[in-house]
Amino acid sequence: MLEFKEFQLFINEVAIFEPISMTISNEIVSIMGPSGCGKSSLFMAVLGGLNEEFSYQGDIEINGESIMQRSTAQRHIGMMMQDDLLFPHMNVMQNLLFACPEKMKKIEKLDLINRYLIKTDMYEFKDSKVQSLSGGQKSRISALRAVLCQPEIVLLDEPFAKLDQSLKQKFRPWLFDLLLEKNIPVLMVTHDLNDCHQSAFYDLVKGEFSAR
């Protein structure tokens, strides 16, 4: 469960948005707002990647524990951004192996990855260089990487922004199904109404949920 408790961000002591209070259980919640309203800063705050000029009030908790004093590596977050950011020196399999938890045995990792790859029609590309994949294929591998690390929550930052319309329509339900199957909270930052999974989204400017 991801919980915002009266959480508010400031840049150089100027508030970026009104305090947020919301709880995200095993569902996909979209945060919307125009450019510059603080969507990406909020994303970074959850991820733990804020620059020094930012400060905050309130708290963010994952499963009842505050994460604000934890480093990014200790927050157990799967993430996917609009750029796939797959590591170019690794092939598909190596990228996915890199994401698997350390404690898993190699054979278990390979088994899990192979199952995911078969399920997503990507098995034949397991030894391919990531540069040779199409945009949609890269997005699928990037999404698999986000869930393979067994995260406690998943963050999505405009995950469909770089895909064309037809690819978006195919990839969107695919990604939502994959994430819902994992039964974990998902926070998605987007500026496109069509990307919202549920009938309501959180409007960062108004500070409340609005209907689509």
Next chain:
Amino acid sequence: MFGLLATVLPAFSYFPALNFNTFSFNAWFDLLQHPSFFSAFKLTVSTGFLSTSFSILFSFIIFYRYVYFKPSRFLNKILTPMLAIPHAAFAIAFILLLSPSGWLLKIIGQFVGWVIPPNIVTVNDSYALSLTLVLILKETPFLILMMMTQLPNIPVKSNRLITQSLGYSDFASFVYIMLPQLLKNIRLPIYAVLAFSLTVVDVAQIIGPNAPPTLGVLIHQWISNSDFTLRLQAASGAIFLLLLVVSFIVLFYVLEQCCIKLILLKSSASKRSIMFESVFAQLGKIIYFILLLSILVIVVLILWSVTFRWGFTDILPNSFSLKFWQKSQEALLLGLKNAFIFAMISTVLGLVLMVGALEFVNSKKTNRKYLPKTLMYLPLLLPQVSFLFGFNVFLLWFDFHYDWVAIIWAHSLFVMPYLYISLKSVFEKFDKRYTLQSYALNRGYFKTLFFIKLPMLKGSIYTAFALGFSVSVVQYLPTLYMGEGRIETITTQMVNMASGSDYRRIAIFALCQILLPLIIFIVASRKTRDA
């Protein structure tokens, strides 16, 4: 290439100008049987391998600390001034600092009670350790700069966030993600450092061992010898050195591939942290040591240049004088004037050629969208002594005695790779919409180039000019060989007087060798800021 060809022929004893008209392996037998050859070979190999390996290691550690782990602008601020100090001047100042009668040992002597210089070997040591150290100190900042030029191609911040979100520590993410990409991207600069360390002559002459010297110096001594028959042996030595450089480039390529394979293998095990992480982060502070030495280098040169008397037991000179500046004035002005003229002409020539080449490959007239990188780097990868010797022979065959032209050509050859490094991405990333807008306004190609594109890029062009200028000023062998020893620049004067001249005179020439490019760097950075 002509230069190399003209080295290959004498290497097989074909040198008509000296009445050697039949091919044979005699020059190779003479080379291999020379009493100093194997010792020089061992020194060259150890110096080249150790200095390159440690430069790579330190540059990665410093890059990790100040670019990846705790990004700061500190590195950007200090790299250019550090790189502006020429290798030879640095080596001379290093002697003034660390020789048994050097400044640092004078200071230590105050505490341990030395009254005469200690009987220890700190420079010109027979294992070439002081030479290796100087090369490490000079090449590390160069490799860091080369890594920084790759930053636009590698999304550092996002890579770091992704790997951290997957639970990896900073150092593990650097090793698994950044290191393989950086290694691949700075392959050519690493080879340039390797070739330079294996073949350098001027720095090795100043701070390297004397008996035997490194292979580059030994070959240079044979080329400069009044016994012309030694030139055949020198030619075979030059070809041997070339083969050595090629072998080492292959070796470093294999090592790089093994390193990447090992990292990939380890990364598949998904280990979230690596041992001794904090040690590596702390080791990054070694940059302060390099910075401190670079500052001390300037200070000791300034002090010695105005010293009249400086006893061993004194921390500072006993008396100051400008006498040696006055005595050196005539030679100094000549050396500076020549260096300035060669640098100006060769850099402008190099700039014109490089802008033309970059424009050509970025135009629609060719399918090639980039200049072959290896070709551009070739002058930095080939041993200077190998192809400059051959080119000298080549000019001799054709009875070409326009030394100034030959020097400018040779300088341009070494200036161009650096201009390429500076300007390549600037030209490639130039927003083509500006030129299209100009064409749409009915302006032709040249008007667009000279009134739109070049003025927009002038900041980068000033910086590239300053870099090219400084590269030209420090050229030793190209000036010496092409000018046949008759034309002197501040660099040739300084290197020639390094062995045996008065410390005060050497310091003055070394200081001037630093100041000339530094002034151009300052002017260029002001112009860049205005642009």
